[in-house]
Amino acid sequence: MAEFRKLSKEAVDNLLRKKEKGHGMSQRERIIQAYMEKLKELAPGEGLEITLEKGENRQTVKNRLLRAAKRLGIKIEFIRSRNVIRLHRTE
Numbered sequence: 001m002a003e004f005r006k007l008s009k010e011a012v013d014n015l016l017r018k019k020e021k022g023h024g025m026s027q028r029e030r031i032i033q034a035y036m037e038k039l040k041e042l043a044p045g046e047g048l049e050i051t052l053e054k055g056e057n058r059q060t061v062k063n064r065l066l067r068a069a070k071r072l073g074i075k076i077e078f079i080r081s082r083n084v085i086r087l088h089r090t091e
Contacts, residue, residue: 035068039076039089047079047088061085 007015012064025033038048050065062078062085069076079086 032064032068032071035064036072039065039068039072039074042074044089044091047086050085051083052085055069056067060087 042048050061052061063086065076065085074089075091076087077090079088
């Protein structure tokens with residue numbers, strides 16, 4: 001059977017405060033938020049060059065960038081390259 005433990009009002013308040021500050025976000029959500037912060041800095045016509053860390057998947061990073069751009073309501077296009085990911089903001 002599952003174990004139940006009662007939480008005090010203070011414990012619940014602490015948990016809710018942490019969640020509001022972003023401590024309750026999943027790792028995936030924190031990564032998307034970080035990508036969104038970088039994309040927010042771009043004006044139309046400006047771009048980014050992203051160097052992948054060892055073990056990072058190129059397509060995963062591109063998918064995250066597309067997801068972050070969609071949430072921000074901006075459009076990005078990728079520029080073909082071999083060793084890095086390059087993109088620019090179109091709108």
